[in-house]
Amino acid sequence: MNQTLDILIVGGGPIGLACGIEAKKAGLSYIIVEKGCLVNSLFNYPLHMTFFSTADRLEIGGYPFPSIHPKPNRMEALEYYRRVADVSELEIRLFEEVQSIKPDVNEEYNVSTSKGKYKARHIIIATGFYDIPNLLNIPGEDLPKVKHYYYDPHFFYKQKVLVVGANNSAADVALETWRRGAEVTMVVRESELQSIKYWVKPDLQNRIDEGSIKAYFNSTLTEIREPEVDLLTPQGKVTIENDYVMAMTGYQPNFAFLEKIGVELSHDEKRHPTHNPETMETNMPRMYLAGVVCGGMDTRVWFIENSRIHAVKTIAHILEQQKVNA
The missing domain is CATH 3.50.50.60 (FAD/NAD(P)-binding domain)
Structure with missing residues (x-):
């Protein structure tokens, strides 16, 4: 031009x-x-x-x-x-x-x-x-199972999904994938759910309280491997089986x-x-x-x-x- x-x-x-x-x-x-x-x-x-x-x-x-x-x-x-x-x-x-x-x-x-x-x-x-995306900078983050973007919950049917974070994106991912048949675990740095849409937060809190979605608070993800992940929790190291990590870290x-x-x-x-x-x-x-x-x-x-x-x-x-x- x-x-x-x-x-x-x-x-x-x-x-x-x-x-x-x-x-x-x-x-x-x-x-x-x-x-x-x-x-x-x-x-x-x-x-x-x-x-x-x-x-x-x-x-x-x-x-x-x-x-x-x-x-x-x-x-x-x-x-x-x-x-x-x-x-x-x-x-x-x-x-x-x-x-x-x-x-x-x-x-x-x-x-x-x-x-x-x-x-x-x-x-x-x-x-x-x-x-x-903001990276976690931990071992295994470059594995194909780690996703920083989320599109359709149907993909995660019957999968073990770990959701990292507790913001709006993390809340939506956790609830939507759980409702489509995923086994969902959340790992949250803070002691409780915080900056989440007011109409979503009670829904997620109820799912956590009833045990439908497992949540580790005051915890971090420390390593990702193909069949499992390691979490650092107040009770120490926890290893759980995992198919996908949804890193909703902003x-x-x-x-x-x-x-x-x-x-x-x-x-x-x-x-x-x-x-x-x-x-x-x-x-x-x-x-x-x-x-x-x-x-x-x-x-x-x-x-x-x-x-x-x-x-x-x-x-x-x-x-x-x-x-x-x-």
Whole structure:
């Protein structure tokens, strides 16, 4: 592409789409570049997942999100964002991975992707955090039986499943696989169930109390072998038979990519990307962050409903700077 774009948006999730909508409303030239399918992270969510947010809080661009459920599910969300992309006639390049972003002397960015090259005056990074799982870093984690992503519970019928963690994902995996005939055990670092959807937590607690799902609290998984796993519990080492380990340990942004393109990260364990929360601009001039990527390892701080405003802030700042430089 020879044309210099006003904005190149990296990431075709809900917030990347929101940025595209705002850019189009402002009359700015833009494209959205996504390495997978449209709203790729949502596509990779569990098949039967229900959002914590109500439909109105998942809306972008002023487009209503009709849902037959109090809280929409994955399939409804995919349909909604697909319709929004169509109705908005957004400029999207799918299955195209951004490989490098480099500033040049003309106050523009040269962007290389798996399919081409672009020039843009501004960059918006809206890449989310779902692509890189947090690893356990224990022996056996590289075995095929260890899964960091979960899709359909039917696969685990009649299997011995160990679920690592006690967040929403872990709770959903434990309950759904148990209801499809799996023998489920949970290993939880904390002393009790904590950050779980309010309508799910009692269900899971009841299954644990009645013994349908076995749970080891104040415990950790220490080693994985093909037929079994070792747990460290308050009573000492416990070895149990196992077919699959579902490591629902969370995910993190692509920090290597952020550093590669020049975004500074905090030096503590949170690894917060440097940016101005009022304008969303990073330490790199004319490069912005939007969505959950802003939180670094604090992946529970930002989500769709409270980061939609990033699109508005970013485009507003770009327009202000254009006026200043005119």
